[in-house]
Amino acid sequence: MGFRHKDIIALKDLTKQEIELLLDTADNLSEINQRDIKKVPTLRGKTVINLFYEASTRTRTSFEIAAKRLSADAVNITASTSSVVKGETLSDTAANILAMKPDIIVMRHSVSGAHEYLAKRVSCSVINAGDGAHEHPSQGLLDMLTMRQKFGKLAGLKVAIVGDITHSRVARSNIYGLTTMGAQVFLAGPPTMMPPGIERLGNVTVCKDMREAVDQADVVMMLRIQLERQGKTLLPSMREYSRYFGLNPAVLALAKKDAIVMHPGPINRGVELASSVADCDQSAILKQVENGVAVRMAMLYHVCGGEPVE
């Protein structure tokens, strides 16, 4: 079975088979990243534009490396250095980029739905590297790859996601992907950060107490608290947040013995994650970053019409 989508905008749109295909491909391609010479000619002659309207180090670098390891030509455009500052519309920017005949636009944008908007207007592929509080499919996929590598499967896993669910595109992509794959998601966070109807997005249970979510969990995923965004009215202080919703060794002890700790990064040490937890053996945070490259290689490969990799 091939991959039939021109774009990857949301994990909500992908079937179990499609997610499995992407994860299988990523597993196979990850071997390239271990080689001495980390480059294959698979996407030679293809042009990938990384169009980033929001600051990002990890995701942009990861997509760039993924493209280069597949021999595609990758060009980075960031909002601060492009004509965006002169007030060009997304539609015009897209048209101008398209005139240069790219094969794939990888975009990050602060507005939810910006990719759906873009994909309707360009003939090349669009990959979502994060849109507002909507989805972040490459993160969801690399998270699932990390879990699958550890546990051999996704079905039946108990995954706790803790933090600001309202503003988290990572949470949404994980909820969709994990539900599709048969895992159970338990959410915890202050009520000011829990959006209405979130339990209807998938196989989701909302917990009042973080310990309830973490109890017997296979995976504990902590979300970044963004001080600049949530500081105003949602929380009294980072200190209090940390007391109730930060992961420390005592709370982690409630999870299964072989549970892993995940975080999309960048982490706030001492806020959502105690340093000792971030650096402990159970932490899979750097494995996530490593898997990010392989997953993004798989995404680039399949939107270009790549067949399943044996």
Place this chain on the structure above:
Amino acid sequence: MNLLIKGGRVIDPSQGIDETMDVLIADGVILELGQGLTAPEGTPTIDASGLLVTPGLIDMHVHLRDPGLEYKEDIATGSRAAAAGGFTSVACMPNTSPVIDNKAVACYVVNKAKSEALVNVFPVGSITKGSKGDSLAEMGDLKEAGCVAVSDDGKPVCNSELMRRALEYAKGVGITVISHSEDLALVGEGVMNEGFVSTELGLKGIPWAAEDIAVAREVYLAEFAAAPVHIAHISTAGSARIIRNAKARGVKVTCETAPHYFTLTDDAVRGYNTNAKMNPPLRGESDVAAMKAALADGTIDAIATDHAPHHPDEKDVEFNVALNGIVGLETSLPLSLKLVEEGVLDLKGLVSVMSCNPAKILGIDRGTLRVGAVGDVTVIDPGKEWQVEADKLESKSKNSPFLGWKMKGKAAYTVVKGQVVYQA
């Protein structure tokens, strides 16, 4: 102008009429209602058999964008859209550029309408200077210039003390105050209704409480000041409940809703559809049901479109960036007629909310076919089936969530002062 409208089903709640008869207009004024009327040789005649004949419909809440924003709409095109939608009168909101906050701008609208508009255009002045919410506009002057109401529409008067004084002062002047009721702090950066759909789309939500709280404030201020207030475009079950209760205890509050609030839910936003972005936002199913219930029991006095034309450059963009509002003049009548089909309103009730009540609220001598009244008449073909197409809309702007919809019911003739200004 003289006109004889023959054999239509005349529905005029102002006189309790619902029967087949003729309407004769002479010199722009209703001369006679009755069976088998005859007119002098050469009088234009409309055969209205099988059609409804009603007092000219009134849309008490439109944005004509003139002066200043003519690239979206102007008085001429807006009035053509009104005529095509069956409206003989519109009240246009003051959020133009400059704002209609003084006699000069109001006179500009009145004079331009006189020379270019197909229908009656009644300007609404602002409550506060520049609609900035700091100090009262010269309401007396505005009324003298022809304004029928004052409103800072597009935003609330945040300062409660100032709103209290506005209601008191306007009562003295004898001009209607229209409140855009919204708690801006609760709205925050919200771009759609807060609910399951906003969660799914990852868009910032606007809670219903932002409207309800503001409506409640206006009700209490009106009660305290013993002055009337009209609430624009209500969209929530809570607003309807608050106004229903207020009316029951004698508060002089009236309100309007728009066709989209009893037709669409926030589901219409899916796909990040910017033509489903407006303020207040489309709400949930229970709110839609509450709008219908409030129309049925008379809590809602008027249907008004909040016709808000925008250029494609302002709508064909990312959802957060898109401006609020949709055009409504040409789709209001069929969407409202649907309420009759659904049994929410009878035809008299429909004509009340689309003509008689708006006239009363604004204090204009319209909304009736009484002998001696201005000859504004809408002749409606309730069975006419048609499809909404962008290039057939008279409005300069095409930002409608109803494009492509199959509609039933349309104005067959729109008659202003005895003159046919639109014929289907």
